[in-house]
Amino acid sequence: MTVDLRTRYLGLELRSPIVASSSPLTGEPASARLLEQAGAAAIVLPSLFEEEIVFEEIQINRSLEAGSDSFAEALDYFPNIESFAGAGDRYLARLRRIKAQAAVPVIASLNATTAGGWVRYAKLMQDAGADALELNLYHVAADPARAAADIEAADLALIAAVRASVSIPLAVKLSPYYSSLANVARHAIEAGADGLVLFNRFYQPDLDLDTLDVVARLDLSQPADLRLPLRWIAILRPELGPDASLAATSGIGSATDVVKALMVGADVAMMTSAILRNGPDKIRTVEAGLRAWMGEHEYESVSQLRGSASSTSVEDATAFERANYMRTLRSWSAPRDLTTA
């Protein structure tokens, strides 16, 4: 039996639901090529960070000017550098090269936390050939003076600003930490997002006990991490309707993970950690596994599978909601009940 793996994501026709998500591998032309050869249906580049753009511009200018016009013998310390390719320029150059070689859609990613000059990079990414744009709303809301509503309003304004600057499809990558994620998700779609990517993962600080320094650390995701996007995609799929695209990311490491993601309503399943751990060929293995599973279970196509277990498609919709917590506890106590029965 042939299995139809095709899916649509952000209006793009993809040959399979397995997408290579942001990682160092998607940012370099050579490794991006390997990902595509291994079967990635689309490639999402790493995020271009607002802080990176600003920090680099300011820092390089400062260091090029440091010590200048202070001493008669050395009026400056670097050759005359009129222009240099900043983080944004280098990103665009890589995007162009990857796009030039790729047959699959290439999705650029922009991380901004405020509507500033960097929004223009959305347009530049479109001009550089990006097939779609992922706006990565990645920030830590640490300012106690800012209310949740303010933060959400700023995020939505940013989505609208980016939407207004590009015509290519726009996905928004969210964090799971909104108080009312479903509400934010709906507004994000209303603000112009064509789809949502659930969820981004934060670098979590760690301490180095030798130096007592705070060090940034990002651990690769584990299979259990998939539960969070599974729940929310299941909840959001019926809420947002069939036109909004949904991508599951975090913890996709096997064919069955992909199946689960699709079943709860994702259009695509995005892989990062599994590829970093096992190399690009992991995609090939997962795709083969997906075909095999679907064949075994007599699913003809991804569209058949997609959403078949969303919150409105399962017997008990509350299973995805808060009651789930209670049920888990109860399930733990069940064996004892049985023994005393």
Added chain:
Amino acid sequence: MTLARKTDQHHECLDGNEAAARVAYALSEVISIYPITPASTMAENADDWAAASKPNLWGKVPEVIEMQSEAGAAGALHGALQKGALGTTFTASQGLLLMIPNMFKIAGELTPTVIHVAARTIATHALSIFGDHSDVMHARSTGWAMLAAGSVQEAHDFSLVAHAATLRARVPFLHFFDGFRTSSEVNKIALLDDDDLRALVRDDDVLAFRARGLTPDAPVVRGTAQNPDSFFQAREACNSFYLAVPGIVGQVMDELAERTGRRYGLVDYHGAADADRVVVVMGSAAGAVEETVDTLVAAGERVGVLKVRLFQPFPVDELMAALPSTVRAIAVLDRTKEPGAVGEPLYLEVVAALTERMDSDNPPFASMPRVIGGRYGLSSKEFTPAMTGPIFAELAAVRPKRHFTVGIHDDVTHLSLPIDTEFHQARPAGEVQALFYGLGADGTVGANKASVKIIGEGTDLFAQGYFVYDSKKSGSMTVSHLRFGPRPILSAYLVDQADFVACHQFGLLERTKVLEHAKHGATFLLNSPYGPDEVWEHLSQDVQQQLVDKAIDFWVIDAFAVAEEVGMGNRINTIMQPCFFQLAGVLPPEDAIARIKSFVQKTYGKRGQSVIDRNFAAIDRSLERLGRVTLGPVVSDRSITSIVPDDAPDFIRRVTSVLMSGDGDLLPVSAFPVDGTFPTGTTKYEKRAVALQIPIWDAAICIDCGKCAMVCPHAAIRMKVFPAAAIAGAPAGFPSKDFKSREVVDHRLTIQVAPDDCTGCGVCVDVCPAKSKTEVRHKSINMEPVAAHRDVERLRWDFFTSIPPLDRGLLPHDTIKGSQVLDPLFEFSGACGGCGETPYLKLVSQLFGDRMIVANATGCSSIYGANLPTTPWTVNADGRGPAWNNSLFEDNAEFGLGMRLGLDAQTDQARRLVERLAPVVGEGLVRELLDSDQETEAEITLQRDRVRRLRNILEKVNGDARVDARHLLALANDLVRQGIWIVGGDGWAYDIGFGGLDQVLSSGRNVNILVLDTEVYSNTGGQASKATPRAAVAKFAAAGKATRKKDLGAVARAYGDVYVAQISMGANDVQTTKAFLEADAWPGPSLVIAYSTCIAHGIDMSKSMSHQKDAVKSGYWPLYRFQPSEIEEGQPFKLDSHTPSIPVSEFVATETRFAILARTHPERAVELAALAQADVDERWRYYEQLAAMHRSVPHVHQPDPDVQPEVENDAGYRYDDKGDLA
């Protein structure tokens, strides 16, 4: 010069260097370069343009190559010319001197070329980077034509005249203009275009030159050796070419005038047609003389000035034709000094020319005019109209001084003419003169350069900018002198009647006479933390008085507050600049703001939107904060305090303090040492107080490691260990803690900052390993705002310095604690904040300072080491300390070797005399004196004591032994072991001085060579050297250095008997210390190569030591010690660093010098980065193998009767009894 402003001429504001270099670049195929101030900019321009693939006039990108020295540049130029390629180079001062041998050859072969010289003082009793003609005058006999430009426009035009004329004449040209005054002045000039160049540089001349190039297709031989039968005649064979030069230059100048309207003569006369007194002058001083002449002529005086353009071949006919026949007296001004000559060169030429022509059939004058000669302007000493008037007055005297000086007060030989301080040159209507006082770091100069361009290039106004810097690299003051006006500005002297004065740093108001040159009614803009209503009471009485007396329109702005708000750090350029335009009235304010923004957009447009955004925000907010101050009554009780303490030595009070306060021009000749000898230990009197934050010690957390004191580039944070009783009289709260030590018990320790000497660089805090248990960001030392601590820390510092140092013998010197309790004899230098070099010098001074002599190569270390007014080399409580001298750049190793030879000669003689005087000295003392090995501090102390006893005895000797005793008294101190330290940077050691260094390494003599390797020529602004690593961007390697760094240590190790260490204090301070101790102990040559972080690396200098650590961690800078003194079968090569634990890419990503390449040349960056990693891998593998190797034969084979005549080492080589391979 007549300035015909043709409408189609394009104008730009350039400095003299760029004005000359643009033409030189366009007309050259090969450009050999080497950095030297103030000519480096021309070479940098050429390298930048070549890196950007800018073609020359014929569509080819010139070959630009950096050589190892100016001698190398001249040699390469000579070769290129012999091949028939058009070539040029740029130089100054000693650099020109190094070119002279090749210049004789080039001229002797009648080879057209041009050397462009930013004329600079030649070092004599002192080095000077500033301008005069002593260098070019030294090249007179080389046979080069010499053409002098006196302004930025002339430097541009004469560059073309020289290139065109040399091709026509075949005589090479030396085109020169005044260093700094012209080379660095920014002025609005009309640019020559390619058609102008093509019109004057004729194709036929170019082709004829090419045809003379060496080729095997038509072989010839040049450079023969000739004998008495032929040389002389052959030398005379070129005469006709020299005779033709003046005519050719005149012709080219006429053609230039045809095309541009700018008419020049070989000499140009300006003034009264019936002048009886004329000044003859060459170079930029002509502007001041011309202005004075105009003023005097307008007042009815018959005076004039004759400007000499072509100095050689001297245009006798043109000189006679240009001088009015009415001339009775001539003063010839020379910007050079030739001690012992009858007069200086221009004077002699004029006298000879007049004498010859008066003796002809057709004498030009009824009677021989009286000619007198004067010196002016040495080392860029100001030359102004106020100095010119008295020259004309002198010419009118019955018995004028035959030879005079002007601009100084010579109270010794009384040669100087007075300066007419009442003379004020009338300024043209509509001109605005402005003065700006700032600090290097605040962007003042950059803003003013921008203002000159905005006005000069955006309007019909002419503009001039000249910038004066002090001699410090950190916290240095800058003064910008700007003029704007409707006529071309020829005033090549500082602004002395300012319409507008700005002080960009409140603190400078107390230290500097900011308002001295403000006109009555001038506008004064002050960057002040105090608003318009409160600033008055914070001014000193002196400042208040001047404001009132001169009825000054006074404005303030808190620019630092604005900078903080918009994220500009301490750069206030785009905040102060709009205020200037608002207040000075040069342009309508709205128009000015638009132009400033457009300039920012142009400058930073390609460097990032965020930079532009911040600047725009700064511009927009600046005018809102500008406030006018109502002058108040003069009541302040704040007066300016004396600059040095009353108990300072006489010389410090009389001379040094005057130099420090910026009034050096007022010092008479008699104030100065006659031979350039100055006292050391003077930086301590120069309390610069430049830090905004200083380190404050928390004794409770301190672990006594001493690292803070070790790494401090300025010796401004120190460690002392003392018995508790020593601080009995300490100021209240003076902190101390128990000192943890096995050797020294019951002692206390204090870490103390010198608040007025600290630069606030923060390196000490970066290295402090002691963190609070309750708050990790709090270390044992923390940077805190200076204002909150200065008063307390001043008291503590004064007390701290009074605590006697710990006995040098108590703690072992190979530990950090042990070295850091020793007094640094190198302190408070003007080096950059965070300098990577100075901690090494300081450590050396702690370990050996009381018995060392330093030979210092020219470079950063010679500048922060001995640039007047003060020197950081100092003395200990006994008055002992390093003795120091700087000879040149190229000869430093030899210079140091000479010191060693002198020392050895003296020591040998002393030892001989000791033996001879044994009967009076006593056999016991003689043996002790001669047999002491002086290997330890204690033994050195004992030896000093013996020498003291010896001197006591010798002073009482009479009779026959008296002569020997007197000689021994003069030499006795040399019986105490001394060290010769040869210090310099990588430019010296790897490049220009390498030949000499190699010679010294091969000599076997006991010298210690310390290479402060910053991997670029730091002092001249970061040009690449052979120490520059692959993939780094530097000047002269604008597209990233393609080749790998030279392994200098490997060269030295190859000799076998040279101690070699590669060190990095930030990575391993103990290894650093050991290396110095071993170098000192090794009786042969020692070479210590010290990784020195530098501002030219593009790093956060407060993390200087962290960068050093990363350099070592990545294997980029392996640490090792090679000890030739190892015993047989030992392993002489000790690798002191660990196997690389991070990739080189991780280290280099944090330094702009590397990181920028990926942003300018991405593909090349990838390629070079891979090679750079391969370099490191390869070297590490090699070094690991070296570290495992045994070596059986020490450096010098010592015949030993107990050993077999032949020995065999591990490798199976056999040696005979002479140590040679059998």
